[in-house]
Amino acid sequence: MRYDFSAIEKKWQARWCAENTFATGTAQDKPKYYVLDMFPYPSGSGLHVGHLEGYTATDIVARYKRSRGCNVLHPMGWDAFGLPAEQFAIRTGTHPRFTTENNVASFRETLKSMGFSYDWSREVNTTDPGYFKWTQWIFLKLYEMGLAYMSEIDVNWCEELKVVLANEEVDEKLADGYTVVRKPLRQWVLRITAYAERLIEDLDGLDWPENVKQMQRNWIGRSEGVEIDFELPCHRTHLKVYTTRPDTLFGATYLVISPEHPLAEKLAIAQQLTAVRSYIEKAKLKTELERTGLQKEKSGVFTGSYAVNPANGETLPVWISDFVLTSYGTGAIMSVPAHDSRDWEFAKKFDLPIREVVRSPHDVQEAVFEGKESVSVNSSNDEVSIDGLEFKTAFDRMASWLESKGKGKRKVNYRLRDWVFSRQRYWGEPIPIRHYDDGTMRPETALPLTLPEVEAYHPTSTGESPLANIGEWLFGTDEHGGFRRETNTMPQWAGSCWYYLRFIDPSNDGQLVEPSKERYWMNVDLYIGGAEHAVLHLLYSRFWHKVLYDLGVVSTKEPFQRLFNQGMILGEDNEKMSKSRGNVIPADQVLDAYGADAVRLYEMFLGPLEQVKPWNTNGIEGISRFLGKVWRLVWEENGTSPRITSDRSGHAILKRMHKAIRKVTEDTEQLKFNTAISEMMVLVNELHKAGCYSREAVETVLTLLSPYAPHITEELWENLGNGPSISGALWPVFDPALASDDVVTIAVQVNGKLRGTFEAPVQCPKEQLIEEAKKVESVVKFLEGQAIVKEIAVPGKLVNFAVKPL
RNA sequence: GCCGAAGUGGCGGAACUGGUAGACGCCCGGGACUUAAAAUCCCGUGUUCAGCAAUGGACGUGCGGGUUCGAUUCCCGCCUUCGGCACCA
Numbered sequence: 001m002r003y004d005f006s007a008i009e010k011k012w013q014a015r016w017c018a019e020n021t022f023a024t025g026t027a028q029d030k031p032k033y034y035v036l037d038m039f040p041y042p043s044g045s046g047l048h049v050g051h052l053e054g055y056t057a058t059d060i061v062a063r064y065k066r067s068r069g070c071n072v073l074h075p076m077g078w079d080a081f082g083l084p085a086e087q088f089a090i091r092t093g094t095h096p097r098f099t100t101e102n103n104v105a106s107f108r109e110t111l112k113s114m115g116f117s118y119d120w121s122r123e124v125n126t127t128d129p130g131y132f133k134w135t136q137w138i139f140l141k142l143y144e145m146g147l148a149y150m151s152e153i154d155v156n157w158c159e160e161l162k163v164v165l166a167n168e169e170v171d172e173k174l175a176d177g178y179t180v181v182r183k184p185l186r187q188w189v190l191r192i193t194a195y196a197e198r199l200i201e202d203l204d205g206l207d208w209p210e211n212v213k214q215m216q217r218n219w220i221g222r223s224e225g226v227e228i229d230f231e232l233p234c235h236r237t238h239l240k241v242y243t244t245r246p247d248t249l250f251g252a253t254y255l256v257i258s259p260e261h262p263l264a265e266k267l268a269i270a271q272q273l274t275a276v277r278s279y280i281e282k283a284k285l286k287t288e289l290e291r292t293g294l295q296k297e298k299s300g301v302f303t304g305s306y307a308v309n310p311a312n313g314e315t316l317p318v319w320i321s322d323f324v325l326t327s328y329g330t331g332a333i334m335s336v337p338a339h340d341s342r343d344w345e346f347a348k349k350f351d352l353p354i355r356e357v358v359r360s361p362h363d364v365q366e367a368v369f370e371g372k373e374s375v376s377v378n379s380s381n382d383e384v385s386i387d388g389l390e391f392k393t394a395f396d397r398m399a400s401w402l403e404s405k406g407k408g409k410r411k412v413n414y415r416l417r418d419w420v421f422s423r424q425r426y427w428g429e430p431i432p433i434r435h436y437d438d439g440t441m442r443p444e445t446a447l448p449l450t451l452p453e454v455e456a457y458h459p460t461s462t463g464e465s466p467l468a469n470i471g472e473w474l475f476g477t478d479e480h481g482g483f484r485r486e487t488n489t490m491p492q493w494a495g496s497c498w499y500y501l502r503f504i505d506p507s508n509d510g511q512l513v514e515p516s517k518e519r520y521w522m523n524v525d526l527y528i529g530g531a532e533h534a535v536l537h538l539l540y541s542r543f544w545h546k547v548l549y550d551l552g553v554v555s556t557k558e559p560f561q562r563l564f565n566q567g568m569i570l571g572e573d574n575e576k577m578s579k580s581r582g583n584v585i586p587a588d589q590v591l592d593a594y595g596a597d598a599v600r601l602y603e604m605f606l607g608p609l610e611q612v613k614p615w616n617t618n619g620i621e622g623i624s625r626f627l628g629k630v631w632r633l634v635w636e637e638n639g640t641s642p643r644i645t646s647d648r649s650g651h652a653i654l655k656r657m658h659k660a661i662r663k664v665t666e667d668t669e670q671l672k673f674n675t676a677i678s679e680m681m682v683l684v685n686e687l688h689k690a691g692c693y694s695r696e697a698v699e700t701v702l703t704l705l706s707p708y709a710p711h712i713t714e715e716l717w718e719n720l721g722n723g724p725s726i727s728g729a730l731w732p733v734f735d736p737a738l739a740s741d742d743v744v745t746i747a748v749q750v751n752g753k754l755r756g757t758f759e760a761p762v763q764c765p766k767e768q769l770i771e772e773a774k775k776v777e778s779v780v781k782f783l784e785g786q787a788i789v790k791e792i793a794v795p796g797k798l799v800n801f802a803v804k805p806l
Numbered sequence: 807g808c809c810g811a812a813g814u815g816g817c818g819g820a821a822c823u824g825g826u827a828g829a830c831g832c833c834c835g836g837g838a839c840u841u842a843a844a845a846u847c848c849c850g851u852g853u854u855c856a857g858c859a860a861u862g863g864a865c866g867u868g869c870g871g872g873u874u875c876g877a878u879u880c881c882c883g884c885c886u887u888c889g890g891c892a893c894c895a
Contacts, residue, residue: 211810215890218809223894243895256895296893328894335895341807342893415894531889605831607819610811612888616818622831628846637846675820678830685830688847747826752876754826792875797825802875 003631005595009711013112021725022117025071028520033070035062036500036560038529038537039077041492042103043084047110047587049603049615050569050577054528056600057566057609057671059116061526063707064668066117067731073521074117075503077124078104082492083166086427089457096427096457100127110587115596115710117727122506126495131502132429133448134512135494138544140432140443141551147191150441153420155463157183162461164424181285185463188422188431188488192543196220196414198557199542207562209610212534219535221415226399227330228408230255230307230316232267239263239307239318242329242413245336246402247386247394249311250379251357252334253347256300258324259283261331267318269304276301276320283322298323298346309334310407311398312381321346329413337368344368419540421491426457426466428489437482445478449485465489496537497544500524500559518554523561531565538563564671567612569603574614585615597709598623604673604708627712629684630705633698634716642719649694656686657700658738664704665734673708680705695720700732747798748773750782766793773799 016022035058040051062074078100085096085103104125111118124131142148156165159179170180192199200220203213225244232239239255257264259280268276279301300321307316316334323342324333337347337354344367347354359377360369372391379386379394384401386394402408422431430451432444452473460468467487468474474485498512504521505513538560545559570576571583578584590599602620607613636643649657660683667676680701687697699720706713706726717726741762746769748756756778760769770791773779786803793799 211890214810218891221891221894225895241895245895298893323893323895325894333895340895342895345893413894534890605818611819613818616832619818619832625846626831632846674818675830678820681830745826749826749876752825752874757826790875792825794825798876800825800875 003628003635003712005597005627005712008715009113009115009596012711012714013115016115016117016725017112017120019724020121021727022074022119023121024073024075024119027071028516030069030071032073032521033062033065033526034073034500034521034524035065035526036074036503036524036528037076038527038533039079039496039499040107041079041082041084042100042107044088044099044103045579045584046106048577049585049587049590049599052114052587052599053569053603053609054530054566055111055114055116056603057564057673058526058528059114059600060604060668060673060707061671062117063710063727064731066727067703067707067729069730073122073503074119075122075124075506076111076116076118076120077122077499077503078107078126079492079496079499080104080125080127081428081490081495083169083425083427086425086457089427093457095453097127100125110591113591113596114587114600117710122503124499124502124506126429126499127427129448129450130507130509132495134502135429135490135498136432136444136447136449137512138498138548139429139490139494140447142190142547143433143443145547145550147194147547148421149189149191150186151189151418152184153187153189154182155185155187155424156180157463162463163459164463166423183463185424187420188486190419190421190543192419192540193414193416195543195546196222196416197412198546199416199539202542202546202558206558206560208560209563209565212531212538212563212565215534216539219416219539223413223415225329225411225413226402226408227411228310228334228402230310230334232263232305232307232318234305235263235267237263239332240330241332241334242411243334245339245395246398246408247376247379247389247391248336248339248357249309249334249398249402250376251336251338251355252309252311252316253337253353253355254317254319254335255307255332256319256321256324256335256346257332258326259320259322260326261320261324264303264320267303267305272302272304276303279320286322298342298349300346300350302350310402310405311379311384317352319346319350327417328415338364339368339370341368341370419543421494422488423491424459424463424465424487425489426451426454428491429494430467431486431488431490433486434476434478434483435486436480440480442480442483444485493537493540497541498548500527500541501548501554512548512553515555522554522556522559524559526562526564527560528564528566530568534565565610567608567610569606570612570614572615572617585617590617590620594620594624595711597627597712601626601677601709605677607674609671609673626681626684627709629688630701630709630712631716633684633687633693633701634719643693644695644698644720645693647694649692649697650690653687653690653692653694653697655738655741656683657697658734661700661704661732661734662736662739665731668707677708680708702726703729703732744796746773746796748776748779749798749800750779750786750803752800755779755782762796764795766795769793769795769799773801 037055037058062072065072080100085099088094088099089096126132139148156170158165158173159181161178165173165180174180200217200222203216223244225242226246227240227242229238229240241255264280265276298321300319303318303320305318307318309316335343337343338356339358354364356364357376357379359374375388375390376386376394384397386397399410430449432447432449434442434444452470454466454470457466459465465487476483501513505517508514541559545554548554549557571581573583575581575583598620602623605623634642634644660679663679664676684701702713702717714726743759744762745757746760747754756776758772758776760772770793783801783803785806787806788801788803790802
C-alpha cells in the first residue's frame with residue numbers, strides 16, 4: 001500500500017460531507033466550545049497559504065475539543081459586501097451578486113479541500129437578504145435608541161470622478177493625479193462614544209493579547225481634564241477650551257482656535273478680516289492628510305481679539321491655526337508654550353511669549369519642558385496658589401478653584417469619534433430609513449429592505465449612491481405622506497459586527513438568535529484572526545454587542561472571550577505576500593502538490609502561531625517525509641498487509657508515549673502547535689527505531705495526530721479495522737506516573753562550565769548527588785589542585801562546584 | 807516622537823519557574839540499498855584552536871555593563887528590526 005494523499009483526502013472529504021460528521025450537536029447536554037475564525041471577504045484572487053494559517057489553527061482546536069467530549073460550534077461564512085466587487089461591476093457591468101457567488105464557490109472549495117471540519121449547514125453570507133434583514137434590524141434599534149443620527153460630515157470627494165472615496169482609496173487616486181478635497185455631506189453616524197467608558201472597562205476581563213487591549217485603550221484615548229472659560233470682553237461671550245494641564249493655566253500666553261470654530265470669523269477684527277478669511281479658505285482645501293502631516297511647519301493667523309485668563313486676568317491674543325482639531329475637545333486650546341511642544345513651536349514661529357510655570361531643568365526659552373514630575377512655580381493669585389505643588393495636587397486645586405468660580409468644569413474626553421456609518425455605494429446593506437416630504441424620518445416598515453436592480457453602478461454626480469437613480473425604488477407614499485428612501489448604504493464593517501451570533505441560529509426568520517441557544521453558545525471561546533483587525537472590527541463588534549446586551553438580545557457583555565492573532569505568513573522573499581511583488585503562494589497550488597495534511601502540518605510547524613514568518617516551500621518536504629513515516633507505522637514499505645502487532649509496548653516505549661501524550665495535549669491547549677508536531681515527529685522516529693508497531697502505540701499516535709492531519713489518520717484508523725471515524729475517538733489521557741522520569745541525567749559543572757554528566761534517580765538527595773559528581777571521570781581533573789568554595793546541587797538537574805586554585 | 811513586540815547556527819525555529827544553548831525540520835556533506843534512479847535508511851553538520859587520530863581546550867543567544875555558584879532567561883544603558891498611533895491639547 002502506498003500513501004496516495006490525493007485519493008485519500010478526496011475520499012474522506014466526501015465521506016465527512018455525506019455523513020455530516022461535523023454537524024454541530026443540538027442537544028445542550030455537553031460542555032460547549034465555540035471556536036471562530038474571522039470570516040473572509042471572498043476576493044477574486046483566491047486564498048493563499050497565509051489565509052489558511054488561522055483556519056488550520058481553529059480546525060485543530062475544534063477537532064481536539066470534540067475528541068475531549070465537547071459540543072463544538074465551528075462555522076464559516078462570508079463577509080461579502082464591499083468595494084472590490086462593486087468596482088468590478090462599475091468596470092464590467094457584472095452584478096456584484098454574481099462576482100460574489102463565484103468567489104464564494106471558489107473559496108468554499110479550497111476550504112473544503114483543506115479538510116476543515118466546519119459545520120457547512122450554518123454558513124452565512126452578509127449579502128443574503130435573510131442575513132442583512134437582521135443587520136438592518138440592529139440599525140433600527142440603534143436609531144430608536146438615539147445611537148444613530150444624521151450629521152454633516154466631511155467626505156473625501158474626488159472632483160474629476162465626482163465620487164466619494166473610501167479612506168483607503170485616497171492615496172491611490174492622489175497618486176493617479178486626481179484631486180481629492182474634503183466636502184461636507186449629510187451622513188449617518190453611530191454614537192459609539194456613548195459606550196467609550198464601557199468599551200475601556202470591560203477589556204480587563206478579556207483573555208486577549210495585552211497589545212491588542214492596549215491598542216484599543218489608546219484608540220479610545222480617555223483623558224481627564226478641565227474645560228475652562230476665557231472671557232472675550234469685546235464680544236460679550238466666552239471661549240471654552242479643554243486642557244489636561246489646568247496646573248499650567250498661569251503659563252497660558254495665547255489661545256488658539258481651529259479654522260472651523262464657530263467664532264473663527266466673528267473674532268476677526270476689521271484689519272485682520274481678509275487674512276482670517278483667506279486662512280480659513282485655505283484650510284478647507286487641505287485634505288485630512290495635509291493637515292495632519294507630521295513634520296509640517298505650523299501656520300496660523302491672529303484674529304486681533306483678546307481673551308481674559310481667569311487665573312490672573314491677563315489678556316491673551318486669540319489665534320487661528322489648523323493644528324487645532326475641530327473634532328476634539330472644544331476646538332479651542334489654551335497655549336502654554338513653556339510646557340507643550342506644539343505650543344512652543346507655534347510661539348517661536350510667531351514670536352509669542354513663553355513663561356515657565358513648572359520648574360524646569362533648563363531655560364524654557366531654549367527648549368520646551370513637558371515633564372509632569374516637577375512642581376509648579378509662578379502660579380498664584382489672591383485666591384489660589386499651586387506653587388510648590390506636584391502635578392496631581394496642582395491639577396486638583398486648580399480644577400476645584402475654577403469650578404468654585406464657575407469658570408471651569410472637570411471633563412473626561414475621548415479620542416474616539418462617533419462612527420461615520422454611511423457609504424455612497426450600491427453594494428452594501430440599504431439603510432432602512434424613509435425621509436418624508438415634511439422633513440421627518442421613519443423606519444422602513446418591512447425588513448429586509450433589499451437592493452433594487454440597477455443599470456449602472458456609478459455613483460451620481462452629487463455624490464449620492466447609484467440607488468438615487470432608481471426612481472421606482474426611491475420614492476413611495478404611505479399614511480405619513482410621500483417619502484424618499486435613504487440612498488446611503490452601510491459600511492463593510494456592519495455585517496461583520498454580529499455574524500458570530502447568527503452562526504448560533506443561522507436560519508431563524510423570526511429572531512436574530514433564539515435566546516436559549518444564545519445563552520448556551522455565547523461567548524465565543526476562541527476567536528482567531530489577523531492583527532489588522534485589532535482595533536476597528538473588534539471595537540465595532542464589541543460596541544454592537546453591548547447595545548444588544550442592553551436590549552436583552554444577548555446575555556454576555558462581551559462577544560469574544562479569548563482572542564488570538566495569528567502572525568502573517570510572508571513570501572519566500574521575506575516580504576508581505578502581494579500580487580504586485582509576485583510572491584504569492586496560492587493555496588490550491590500547494591494543496592495539489594503536497595496535499596491538505598502536509599499543508600496543515602507545515603503551516604503549523606513553521607513557527608509559533610502568533611509570529612510573522614516566511615514561507616519556504618523546501619521545508620514542506622520534511623513534513624511529507626514525516627507523513628510517510630506515519631504511514632509506515634501501519635504499512636510495510638511495499639507490503640500489502642498492516643505490520644501492526646498485538647503485543648503490548650515495552651515499558652520504555654510506554655513511558656515515551658505517555659510523555660508525548662502530555663506534551664502534545666499541553667501544547668495543543670496552548671496553541672503551541674509547532675512544538676506539538678515536533679514531539680510527534682520524535683515519537684514516530686523512536687517507534688521506528690525501536691521496531692515497535694504495537695496497536696496501542698500506533699493508535700495513540702494516530703489519535704494525537706488526527707486534529708492536525710485528519711485525512712491520513714482517518715485512512716490508517718480504518719485500515720486498522722476501526723470505525724467509523726477517528727474524529728469520534730477519545731483523546732488519549734496520560735498517566736502522570738508513566739509520563740515522568742525515574743532516572744535523569746545530572747549535569748556536573750565546575751565554575752558554571754559543563755564538565756561531565758551522570759545518571760541518577762530523580763529523587764536522589766543532594767549530598768549523594770555531590771558525592772557522585774565528584775567521582776565523574778571527566779570532572780576529576782578540574783577539581784584537582786582546587787579548593788571547593790561552594791557545592792550547589794539541584795535535584796533532578798545538576799551539580800555545580802565553585803572552586804579556587806589552592 | 808509616543809505605545810507595543812522581538813533580536814539564538816547557512817535557514818525556520820526549540821529551551822519548564824535562573825540550571826547541560828541549538829530539540830524538531832530544511833539546506834549541505836558522507837555512506838548503505840539499487841544495474842541505475844526515485845523512495846528509504848544510517849552518520850556528520852555553531853565558530854575556532856591543538857592533534858595523524860581518539861579526543862581535548864577556548865569562544866558563542868544584537869552590543870556594553872551588573873546581580874548570581876550559574877544568565878538566551880533577571881536589572882541598568884544602548885543599537886537594530888517589525889507592528890500600531892501620529893499635532894487628541
